[in-house]
Amino acid sequence: MTLTQHVPASAARPAGKTNRPGHxxxxxxxxxxxxxxxxxxxxxxxxxxxxxxxxxxxxxxxxxxxxxxxxxxxxxxxxxxxxxxxxxxxxxxxxxxxxxxxxxxLSVPKRVAIFASKSDHCLLDLLWRHRQEQLPVDIAMVISNHPDVAEEVRSFGIPFFHVPSMGPDKSAAEAEHLRLLKDNVDFVVLARYMQILSGDFIEQAGVPIINIHHSFLPAFIGAGPYAKAKERGVKLVGATAHYVTEDLDEGPIIEQDVVRVSHADTATDLARRGADVERAVLSRAVLWHAEDRVVRNGNHTIVFA
Amino acid sequence: MTLTQHVPASAARPAGKTNRPGHxxxxxxxxxxxxxxxxxxxxxxxxxxxxxxxxxxxxxxxxxxxxxxxxxxxxxxxxxxxxxxxxxxxxxxxxxxxxxxxxxxLSVPKRVAIFASKSDHCLLDLLWRHRQEQLPVDIAMVISNHPDVAEEVRSFGIPFFHVPSMGPDKSAAEAEHLRLLKDNVDFVVLARYMQILSGDFIEQAGVPIINIHHSFLPAFIGAGPYAKAKERGVKLVGATAHYVTEDLDEGPIIEQDVVRVSHADTATDLARRGADVERAVLSRAVLWHAEDRVVRNGNHTIVFA
Amino acid sequence: MTLTQHVPASAARPAGKTNRPGHxxxxxxxxxxxxxxxxxxxxxxxxxxxxxxxxxxxxxxxxxxxxxxxxxxxxxxxxxxxxxxxxxxxxxxxxxxxxxxxxxxLSVPKRVAIFASKSDHCLLDLLWRHRQEQLPVDIAMVISNHPDVAEEVRSFGIPFFHVPSMGPDKSAAEAEHLRLLKDNVDFVVLARYMQILSGDFIEQAGVPIINIHHSFLPAFIGAGPYAKAKERGVKLVGATAHYVTEDLDEGPIIEQDVVRVSHADTATDLARRGADVERAVLSRAVLWHAEDRVVRNGNHTIVFA
Amino acid sequence: MTLTQHVPASAARPAGKTNRPGHxxxxxxxxxxxxxxxxxxxxxxxxxxxxxxxxxxxxxxxxxxxxxxxxxxxxxxxxxxxxxxxxxxxxxxxxxxxxxxxxxxLSVPKRVAIFASKSDHCLLDLLWRHRQEQLPVDIAMVISNHPDVAEEVRSFGIPFFHVPSMGPDKSAAEAEHLRLLKDNVDFVVLARYMQILSGDFIEQAGVPIINIHHSFLPAFIGAGPYAKAKERGVKLVGATAHYVTEDLDEGPIIEQDVVRVSHADTATDLARRGADVERAVLSRAVLWHAEDRVVRNGNHTIVFA
Structure with a gap:
């Protein structure tokens, strides 16, 4: 049986910004x-x-x-x-x-790398909450397969690394990711990162990886959940933060939430309404993980929130 | 193109209890x-x-x-x-x-038959709202495959008919259902009725049928959704009211809602929390259908709520 | 410092219906x-x-x-x-x-008296949840200043006592209440009981009294909260369960919730929508009190829910 | 009877960023x-x-x-x-x-000035939604009595003006505000602006002013609502967007929402949880106002959302 997170006894980083008392x-x-x-x-x-x-x-x-x-x-x-x-x-x-x-x-914040693509709503919410001292983590870096969010990230004083996707063979990009992460982070957050991680990468990264999926899992697994939601005619759309495993969208769920939609909402409207839920759900999951409130138990989580 | 409900021009029943003005x-x-x-x-x-x-x-x-x-x-x-x-x-x-x-x-309330099994939470909520004049319908009868709720139903002054299930061949029971419904109702509500209706019955009934499914569809289609929800470790459970079609749990969704649960809830707890959502969702769907607020459009609904 | 509830060591009532294990x-x-x-x-x-x-x-x-x-x-x-x-x-x-x-x-359920007036939504919800074994209490009696709900209460097998209000002087009615309650109950629930209790009664009853107020306190203290809510043009209406103290609607809050309303809702519509919140909030408060989850701390509560 | 917003027939500004079709x-x-x-x-x-x-x-x-x-x-x-x-x-x-x-x-976006103080959560949310083309307005300027948010505002390409508060006599600052606003804006948004506007300013500004109050009005009117909420022991905290009138926190309510809190939350925690509600409520109110969905009717609003 392994625990959610392992922090070596020798960890002695200087405390970053945090809203928790030092002792x-x-x-x-x-x-x-x-x-x-x-x-x-x-x-x-x-x-x-x-x-x-x-x-x-x-x-x-x-x-x-x-x-x-x-x-x-x-x-x-x-x-x-x-x-x-x-x-x-x-x-x-x-x-x-x-x-x-x-x-x-708890005065030693966990170090996190955030992966993003083009959408910045989840990323910006994490960066802003961090700056507000609402998220007791050290954001070590942001990695993206697109350069779009570089300037925004750096305006928060956070290093940004652009690692382009290079077609179906992910191995070169993932090798670069692993070099950047090695010994630098305690967990990884996929903030609407639109690439699927290989099982190999997950294993070698060796740290918990939190993903935000833009549906109320297990409904609408895989790509295009808002289009699928529109097609099915649901009256609520949701988001799910979960630990990443080799099985796509099947890992232990940390947090979920939903928002009401109507027949008048297009798939684009669903995406827009859902974005507010995504950022809220991901921020809660990251906070709880950062404060050791989430314990993994097989494919379940215990959340002492 | 057909509309959700057809009421013959000759309909001239006396107005029942209703909270809507007569004109x-x-x-x-x-x-x-x-x-x-x-x-x-x-x-x-x-x-x-x-x-x-x-x-x-x-x-x-x-x-x-x-x-x-x-x-x-x-x-x-x-x-x-x-x-x-x-x-x-x-x-x-x-x-x-x-x-x-x-x-x-609108002063002529729609006539409804409610089908139930052993669970009475949805049924009781409908009966009570009807007595409170919150549901502008005439409840013509309650039909159940179990006798358990007979006394409760009759205490509300509503006729109760016990039509036992007779194994895998539903044809005798369904024929009895059709005899009871014929010309007596404008729609049917399945209030946690635990039998699957045959396509034949749905067609011959010839009126809209509203079901409450005890999950946030399309998650957990079919039997045992709360056990499946516990197994998957979701953080919310839900309920879905939809029109019944031949495809199980695939008909047009009228209304959905969810409630927060935690790791500490057993499958029984989920069922208990979910029951509150089920009755709320079904009552809203029945109210909206009764007030002509729901329009079917293929497998979607327009809800003017 | 006193605790929320005192149960004498000699309590040895037989266990009633309860969903909690016996040990x-x-x-x-x-x-x-x-x-x-x-x-x-x-x-x-x-x-x-x-x-x-x-x-x-x-x-x-x-x-x-x-x-x-x-x-x-x-x-x-x-x-x-x-x-x-x-x-x-x-x-x-x-x-x-x-x-x-x-x-x-915990196998010895707390004994409760429910006070009601004419509205039965909160009362019925408690009676029904009790029958479903969702509320681990013994409902010793229901007392009302109106006879309207007598039949409904007795259909659940619960004793009903009609104690009419007798004008501005409450002393006779309250004396009768105290006779009925004496040594028979561990707490009292006011399920939309429309009479104000005297400080004298509260003191002599000597047990916790839980009230449901039909607003999101401290908004709309006192009579007619739904009319006041309509007047102010709020977009949500709520309900508050609290322990009763001598100061009207000022006692420690146990639970609150709200529901969305719109400009199109009349004061009557607000009351109807609010009723669903009232019964949900009161049921949660009673459950939590019954399971010793609520601790009073001055005018605050700690709720281990 | 006057309408919520008056746009002169001669208005012929070029269309700004908007998510609405041009015709x-x-x-x-x-x-x-x-x-x-x-x-x-x-x-x-x-x-x-x-x-x-x-x-x-x-x-x-x-x-x-x-x-x-x-x-x-x-x-x-x-x-x-x-x-x-x-x-x-x-x-x-x-x-x-x-x-x-x-x-x-509707292809001509309304022009808005946003007033802020030191807190940036509501401001940032509006700037970000505007950049995402979710808010069909032209943000003409941001005005603050503190310089803290200047850099952030300008990074979104929006002019920033620092107009310091000068003690109890607001007339000089308000004169400067009026000079900046004159003929440049169609409405004003107070995004957690911590100064009270004079009746004189409200009249001379001559455009609708939307404020976000950090409580579920009418509970906790005036300063320090989160401290008051902690003191009262409420189980939900909320936010209210309303049109500003001469009567502090008494203007027509546009939108409200709440979030659950617990005994374990300090007043600081309430402020943090409430901030998420404030930004959501204000963004909805601004969107609805921008799309002409809000009609004032005395001290009420009709919201066609």
């Missing part, structure tokens, strides 16, 4: 449910005089199910104490209960 | 768009001193598209004037523009 | 935040081999704020263990941290 | 309801071979109420025909029925 840490725990887990965990924390700010727990079956917990706590001299804390959690959670955990200093 | 009529017009239609139509109406209460129009393409209009008007001595009005509309709309129309005295 | 208990804790509370609490629970099903916590200020926690756990032989559990919680939470707590066997 | 016109009519209005109006239009694209009508009382209609039509050589059309409408609507009307070539 908070998040601890995500998951595994087989058992009596005494929470007591063991909170005893470790209270031994370090940690103060628990929030604690959310979910067990998918009171009798012998899987257990998920997100704890946020404050602690003096947090960075110095992390090695000790980890050793104790290894002892009391991993060895004793067979649980997996991720412990992360 | 209102609805006029639905549809066909190929052309210059001068509205002027022709409103000139006919104003020649009868009709006062237009509301007028909604939709053209699916400003250049040579299809035209849809719903007009509600008041008129003194409406019933007496209907034959003359029809003759003039035949002249000025049908002959001149090749349009189809439906003209209906 | 669950809820533990609500509140007081001044301090390091070690969760560890102390979960250590007590794990000493009894309790399995924590869900745990939600909120601290209104990481530095020295107030602390609120709702824990649901399963335990074998729960009833037998309650006295011991209480003794230990008194020791480790009350004495050591100065916290207040409520411990309740 | 469309809007005709808004309002006044006392009477039999034959629609026939008269559509007969005039059909005499010019106009094709009606949409027609919406509202009568606030079937018996002797006020009448409101919005018609959009296409016509060849529209500009050339406008004088004749106006003469005929003067004859058949104004003289005969005493109605008021506004006729406008």
């Amino acid at each position: 908070q840490a998040s601890l995500i725990v998951q595994g087989a449910d058992a009596t005494g887990i929470v007591a063991a965990l909170t005893t470790v924390l209270s031994g370090h005089s940690a103060n628990i700010v929030s604690l959310d727990q979910y067990s998918d079956n009171p009798q012998g199910g899987a257990f998920f917990q997100r704890t946020v706590f404050t602690m003096d001299a947090l960075q110095a104490a992390l090695p000790d804390l980890r050793a104790e959690l290894d002892e009391h959670l991993v060895k004793k209960f067979g649980l997996a955990y991720t412990l992360r200093d | 209102q009529a609805s006029l639905i017009v549809q066909g190929a768009d052309a210059t001068g239609i509205v002027a022709a139509l409103t000139t006919v109406l104003s020649g009868h001193s009709a006062n237009i209460v509301s007028l909604d129009q939709y053209s699916d393409n400003p250049q040579g598209g299809a035209f849809f209009q719903r007009t509600v008007f008041t008129m003194d001595a409406l019933q007496a004037a209907l034959p003359d009005l029809r003759a003039e509309l035949d002249e000025h709309l049908v002959k001149k523009f090749g349009l189809a129309y439906t003209l209906r005295d | 669950q208990a809820s533990l609500i804790v509140q007081g001044a935040d301090a390091t070690g509370i969760v560890a102390a609490l979960t250590t007590v629970l794990s000493g009894h081999s309790a399995n924590i099903v869900s745990l939600d916590q909120y601290s209104d200020n990481p530095q020295g704020g107030a602390f609120f926690q709702r824990t649901v756990f399963t335990m074998d032989a729960l009833q037998a263990a309650l006295p011991d559990l209480r003794a230990e919680l008194d020791e480790h939470l009350v004495k050591k941290f100065g916290l207040a707590y409520t411990l309740r066997d | 469309q016109a809007s005709l808004i009519v309002q006044g006392a309801d009477a039999t034959g209005i629609v026939a008269a109006l559509t007969t005039v239009l059909s005499g010019h071979s106009a094709n009606i694209v949409s027609l919406d009508q509202y009568s606030d009382n079937p018996q002797g109420g006020a009448f409101f209609q919005r018609t959009v039509f296409t016509m060849d050589a529209l500009q050339a025909a406008l004088p004749d059309l106006r003469a005929e409408l003067d004859e058949h609507l104004v003289k005969k029925f005493g109605l008021a009307y506004t006729l406008r070539d």
